[in-house]
Amino acid sequence: MRAVCVIGLGLIGGSVLRAAVRSGRRSWGATASEEDAAAARAAGYEVLPSTEEALDRAAAADALVVIATPLPAVGAVLRQVNRHAPTAWLTDVVSVQEPVLESVRESAPAARYAGGHPMAGTDRSGWDAGSAELFEGALWAVTIDGSTGLDAWREAATLALDCGALVVPASPAEHDAAVARISHLPHVLAAVLASVGGDGGPLAVSLAAGSFRDGTRVSSTDPDLVRAMTEGNRAALLDALDDTLGRLGAARGSLASTGSLNSTLRSGYLARAGFEARGEHEPVRGSVPLDAGHALRRLREIGESGGRVVSLRGDTAVVELPPAPEESAPEE
Amino acid sequence: MRAVCVIGLGLIGGSVLRAAVRSGRRSWGATASEEDAAAARAAGYEVLPSTEEALDRAAAADALVVIATPLPAVGAVLRQVNRHAPTAWLTDVVSVQEPVLESVRESAPAARYAGGHPMAGTDRSGWDAGSAELFEGALWAVTIDGSTGLDAWREAATLALDCGALVVPASPAEHDAAVARISHLPHVLAAVLASVGGDGGPLAVSLAAGSFRDGTRVSSTDPDLVRAMTEGNRAALLDALDDTLGRLGAARGSLASTGSLNSTLRSGYLARAGFEARGEHEPVRGSVPLDAGHALRRLREIGESGGRVVSLRGDTAVVELPPAPEESAPEE
Known part of the structure; x- marks a missing residue:
C-alpha cells in the first residue's frame, strides 16, 4: 500500500491521517499549527517537524502527498512540493477545486495530481474535531480534467476508498x-x-x-x-x-x-x-474497465449523472448509478 | 381543573388533547378530518361528531376552547364559537396571532380570549405525528394586548404549563x-x-x-x-x-x-x-403578583426581554429572566 504524507492536520487532514493509518498505510504528517501537531503526537501519530521534512520523506518513499490546508495556504505548500517532491503523487482535500488545479499547474507542474474533496465535516475544526471514521459512507469527489492521468486519479480515489468513502468523479468546474x-x-x-x-x-x-x-x-x-x-x-x-x-x-x-x-x-x-x-432505491451496479482509453471520460459521466465509484479492483472500477426513473404502470 | 375542548386534531391540536388528558383534565375534541378523528378515537380519546357538539359541551362545562385548525379555517370556527359557546374561555395554537385576534374581535367578541402559540412541531403533520410530550420544555407564547383579561390570559397560560411548556408573554404584533x-x-x-x-x-x-x-x-x-x-x-x-x-x-x-x-x-x-x-447561564428567578393592576404589562415586558413564566402559583407568576450581561473584570 502506498504511504501517505498529509500536510495540514486540522479536522479533515487529521481525519485523513487517522483513517490512512487505520487502513494499514504507513503515514505521517506536518502542520503549521503547534496545537494540532502536539495533539496528533499525543495521540500516537507521526508528525514531522516541518513540511519540508515531510515532503523529503514523501519523495524518498514515493508516497501520496495530501494537501489539507485551507485554500489560502495551498500555493505555498505547492511551491514546497515542487522543491522537495516535484513528481510526487499528489491530491488535496480542499473544498474548491479549480483554484487548486490552477495552482498545481503554476507551482508544481510535474506532480502526478488528481484533486479531491471529501463531503464530510463538523461544525468544529482542528485535530481534536477529527476522527478515523469521519469519511465512513461519505462521498469524496476526485476530480478529472483534460490533464489528469489515470494513475494519479487512481491513487487519489484509492485513498478515498481506503478512508471508507465513496468516490464521485467530477471535473473541477462541475465540482x-x-x-x-x-x-x-x-x-x-x-x-x-x-x-x-x-x-x-x-x-x-x-x-x-x-x-x-x-x-x-x-x-x-x-x-x-x-x-x-x-x-x-x-x-x-x-x-x-x-x-x-x-x-x-x-x-x-x-x-x-x-x-x-x-x-x-x-x-x-x-x-x-x-x-x-x-438513497431510497437500489442503485444499479456496473463496472468501468480502467485500461480503456476513455475510462476517465466515462467515470466523469457517471459522476455527473449522480453515480459513484464504490471500489477499484484490479483494472476495474465498480460503480453505482441511480436507478432509472420508474416506468409508469401501463394503463388498463 | 378546567375542562378542555380542542377544535382540530392535527399535529398540534392532537398533542394538546393528549397532554391535557395526561395532566388530568377532562378533555374532548372535534375535527373536520375523518382520518384524524378515527386515529384519535382508536387511541382512546373522545372525539365528538361535530364542532357544534364539542362547543355545546364546552359551554355547558365552562371549558377552555382551544382552536387548533390552520389559520384559514379559524374564522369559521369562531363563528361557531359565537353561536354555541359565545362567552367561552378561548385560546388558540395558531402560528400567527394578529389575524386570529382580529378574527376573534369580529366573530366571537364575547369570548374570554388570550391567544397562544406553542413553539414546537415536527416535519410531519396529522394526529399520528403528535404526542403528549411534544410541548415538554418548549416555549409557548401566550399573547397580551390592550383588551386581554388577566383571567383569560391565566387560563391559556395554565394550559400551556400543564402541557409541560414554559410561557412567553408577548403582544400579538411582537409575536x-x-x-x-x-x-x-x-x-x-x-x-x-x-x-x-x-x-x-x-x-x-x-x-x-x-x-x-x-x-x-x-x-x-x-x-x-x-x-x-x-x-x-x-x-x-x-x-x-x-x-x-x-x-x-x-x-x-x-x-x-x-x-x-x-x-x-x-x-x-x-x-x-x-x-x-x-441557555448557558443560570436565569434570574423572580415573581410577578397577578392581582396588581399592571401584571399583564409587566409580563409582556418580561417576554420582550427574553424571559418566560415557569409556573403560576396562587396569585403569583414565577418568572425566569436572562441573566444580566457579565461585568467585565476590572482592569488591574
Missing part, C-alpha cells in the same frame, strides 16, 4: 459549481438567517426553535474557514447567489402582490423530495 | 414579527435553498451533505401548512424578507467587488453565538 449550491450557499444563507433572526431582538431569539436552529447550524463554523472556502469559489458562488436572489425576490414579489408563496414552497418541497429520494 | 424572522423566514429560505440546490442537477444533489440537509430540512413540511402560516403573516414576513434580501444583496455585492464575505459571515457567527448562549 465547484455543485458545491457552490449545496455547501457554500448554505453557509451564506445560514449566516444571513442568523443575523436577521438576531435583529428581531431578545423575544425572537427566545422563541427561536427547530427551524431556526437547523437553518443556522453551520453559521457556528469558524468564519475564517468558511471565508476560505466560499471566497475561493467566487464565480460559482456568485452564480448560486444570483439564482437565490432571483428566487427570493420572486417569492417576495408574489407574497406582496398576490399574497401567495405557493410556487416557492412547492418547488422547494419537490426539490427536497428529490434529495431525500437519493 | 408575529418575531416568528416571521425565526420560523416563517427559515421555511422560505429552506425552500429557496432546496430549489437552487436541485437546479444544480444530479451531481449537486449527489454531493449534498450536512449543510444542505440541515438548511433544507423544513422544506419537507407539507407546503399547504407552510402556506397557511407564512401567508397569514404577510406584513411581518415581508419585513423579514426585505431584511434578508438586503443582507444577501450586500453579501453578493461584497463578494463580487472585494471578494470578501467577512462581514456577512462574522455577523451570522455572532448572532448564532447569541442564540446558542440562551
Whole structure:
C-alpha cells in the first residue's frame, strides 16, 4: 500500500491521517499549527517537524502527498512540493477545486495530481474535531480534467476508498459549481438567517426553535474557514447567489402582490423530495474497465449523472448509478 | 381543573388533547378530518361528531376552547364559537396571532380570549405525528394586548404549563414579527435553498451533505401548512424578507467587488453565538403578583426581554429572566 504524507492536520487532514493509518498505510504528517501537531503526537501519530521534512520523506518513499490546508495556504505548500517532491503523487482535500488545479499547474507542474474533496465535516475544526471514521459512507469527489492521468486519479480515489468513502468523479468546474449550491450557499444563507433572526431582538431569539436552529447550524463554523472556502469559489458562488436572489425576490414579489408563496414552497418541497429520494432505491451496479482509453471520460459521466465509484479492483472500477426513473404502470 | 375542548386534531391540536388528558383534565375534541378523528378515537380519546357538539359541551362545562385548525379555517370556527359557546374561555395554537385576534374581535367578541402559540412541531403533520410530550420544555407564547383579561390570559397560560411548556408573554404584533424572522423566514429560505440546490442537477444533489440537509430540512413540511402560516403573516414576513434580501444583496455585492464575505459571515457567527448562549447561564428567578393592576404589562415586558413564566402559583407568576450581561473584570 502506498504511504501517505498529509500536510495540514486540522479536522479533515487529521481525519485523513487517522483513517490512512487505520487502513494499514504507513503515514505521517506536518502542520503549521503547534496545537494540532502536539495533539496528533499525543495521540500516537507521526508528525514531522516541518513540511519540508515531510515532503523529503514523501519523495524518498514515493508516497501520496495530501494537501489539507485551507485554500489560502495551498500555493505555498505547492511551491514546497515542487522543491522537495516535484513528481510526487499528489491530491488535496480542499473544498474548491479549480483554484487548486490552477495552482498545481503554476507551482508544481510535474506532480502526478488528481484533486479531491471529501463531503464530510463538523461544525468544529482542528485535530481534536477529527476522527478515523469521519469519511465512513461519505462521498469524496476526485476530480478529472483534460490533464489528469489515470494513475494519479487512481491513487487519489484509492485513498478515498481506503478512508471508507465513496468516490464521485467530477471535473473541477462541475465540482465547484455543485458545491457552490449545496455547501457554500448554505453557509451564506445560514449566516444571513442568523443575523436577521438576531435583529428581531431578545423575544425572537427566545422563541427561536427547530427551524431556526437547523437553518443556522453551520453559521457556528469558524468564519475564517468558511471565508476560505466560499471566497475561493467566487464565480460559482456568485452564480448560486444570483439564482437565490432571483428566487427570493420572486417569492417576495408574489407574497406582496398576490399574497401567495405557493410556487416557492412547492418547488422547494419537490426539490427536497428529490434529495431525500437519493438513497431510497437500489442503485444499479456496473463496472468501468480502467485500461480503456476513455475510462476517465466515462467515470466523469457517471459522476455527473449522480453515480459513484464504490471500489477499484484490479483494472476495474465498480460503480453505482441511480436507478432509472420508474416506468409508469401501463394503463388498463 | 378546567375542562378542555380542542377544535382540530392535527399535529398540534392532537398533542394538546393528549397532554391535557395526561395532566388530568377532562378533555374532548372535534375535527373536520375523518382520518384524524378515527386515529384519535382508536387511541382512546373522545372525539365528538361535530364542532357544534364539542362547543355545546364546552359551554355547558365552562371549558377552555382551544382552536387548533390552520389559520384559514379559524374564522369559521369562531363563528361557531359565537353561536354555541359565545362567552367561552378561548385560546388558540395558531402560528400567527394578529389575524386570529382580529378574527376573534369580529366573530366571537364575547369570548374570554388570550391567544397562544406553542413553539414546537415536527416535519410531519396529522394526529399520528403528535404526542403528549411534544410541548415538554418548549416555549409557548401566550399573547397580551390592550383588551386581554388577566383571567383569560391565566387560563391559556395554565394550559400551556400543564402541557409541560414554559410561557412567553408577548403582544400579538411582537409575536408575529418575531416568528416571521425565526420560523416563517427559515421555511422560505429552506425552500429557496432546496430549489437552487436541485437546479444544480444530479451531481449537486449527489454531493449534498450536512449543510444542505440541515438548511433544507423544513422544506419537507407539507407546503399547504407552510402556506397557511407564512401567508397569514404577510406584513411581518415581508419585513423579514426585505431584511434578508438586503443582507444577501450586500453579501453578493461584497463578494463580487472585494471578494470578501467577512462581514456577512462574522455577523451570522455572532448572532448564532447569541442564540446558542440562551441557555448557558443560570436565569434570574423572580415573581410577578397577578392581582396588581399592571401584571399583564409587566409580563409582556418580561417576554420582550427574553424571559418566560415557569409556573403560576396562587396569585403569583414565577418568572425566569436572562441573566444580566457579565461585568467585565476590572482592569488591574
